[in-house]
Amino acid sequence: MNRRLLFAWIGATDLRAASGVKEVGLGPIAQAVTGRDYDQIVLLCDYHLKEGKSYVAWLSGQTKTKITLQRVTLSGPTHFGEIYENAVGVLQESLQGMGAQFELTFHLSPGTPAMAAVWIILSKTRFPAELIESSREHGVRTASVPFDLSAEYLPDLLRKPDEQLRSLSEGLPPDAPEFSDIVHRCESMRRVIGRARKVAPRNVPVLILGESGTGKELLARAIHDTSPRRDRPFIAVNCGAIPPNLVESQFFGHEKGAFTGADRAKRGFVEEASEGTLFLDEVGELPLDAQVRFLRVLQSGTVTRVGASRETPVDVRVIAATNRDLFVEVPAGRFREDLFQRLAVAILQLPPLRERQGDIGLLIDRLLNQVNNEGIGQPGYRHKTLSASARSLLLRQEWPGNVRELLNTLRRASIWSGGAVIEEPDIRDSILPMGRQEPRGLLDRPLGEGLNLPEMMAELATHYLKRAMQESGGNKTKAAELVGLPSYQTLTNWLRRYGLTEILA
Incomplete structure (x- = not known):
């Protein structure tokens, strides 16, 4: 059976009701919880914590339902951006571990009109929910919003100050067209791109962290293309795809006769990237012995081929990337700390797609355009557009596979769609059931068996x-x-x- 959860901001009328002002009655929240049944009540409070706790104590006398108080900080009660970010954060935290076994209700009456507007936006996009309102005259009733509210105009509500003025104040270099392929509008990605633009001209290693499919190689190429090495080689290597017995010869090269089958001398990736950039994708997969050799290259600026006795000077900039948490891998002994310190001069953390508020709509447009371009010339392909309901379904997904999963979903939907418009069922059939394995709880791990x-x-x-x-x-x-x-x-x-x-x- 689904759990029913009520979410509401504590409003001024609710506080007055709790303080005994008879003219306001029970107030919107108490009126709702005494008129309808819920399994949990989650209250967002931007008042002083003492006032919030006092209200929860009073409300507990009106209902036996479990009440959770979430204290948030807003610079103002009408700041759409902060209201939206805090509401999403509270929802994600409250629903963690519930799977799909819940029904949501958002209360529109308490709080400011801006808070009510954000509830409506969330109910029609990421968190489908029933909307209710309450008053002394009409009691509690479901609020009718008879249209699909698109989340695409949300960034207009959250519009930031003039970007050019902010770029100047932050000391950013002029806009680099090389970063234009990285679609973004959210604050977290803006911060990452700003730091990438700052580090691009500097001849220092860069470490890019992020989940699979977040665009680590795209960011690395943009950094290279903006750097003084832009006209030199960019050599991308997937460290996890090289067999362990070939790592040294592939990276550092070999001389003729160095081993069976070495019928000629060969330059490795490091030499090929000299005067340019070497991109080490999935650097966390490098074997420990190869990490030692790589550390030597970074320290000395030289490379020794397998079977050679002399060193070859190299001038290479290293950009590394991994989806592993090296802050855990290093203490666990699975990644050398000295190599980590060499690579981690500039660290860029790419956020997962589910945390990039306002970016998914932009990415849908860009990726659908890519899918349409890929289909040009293919027999029977028709240019595709998205229906409003299909788009809304895409916007509500969490995308554990990030941008790569979103792109492949659109590719599949363009195939399943018989017409020019991709409909909601086409999207639903194209989304893979990417179930996540729940991590073992911290408190129920067996003693021994590698417990650290x-x-x-x-x-x-x-x-x-x-x-x-x-x-x-x-x-x-x-x-x-x-x-x-x-x-x-x-x-x-x-x-x-x-x-x-x-x-x-």
């Missing part, structure tokens, strides 16, 4: 410290509050303890 308490604590701390810094937009004081630390100085000490100093940059 320091590693578990580091994993837990790293996860929440990163989330707090990301959700606070880099504000250390706010991030400290989110994880229950007493001050930003204490937070800084924790970040340093777990090797997250690049977040402080």
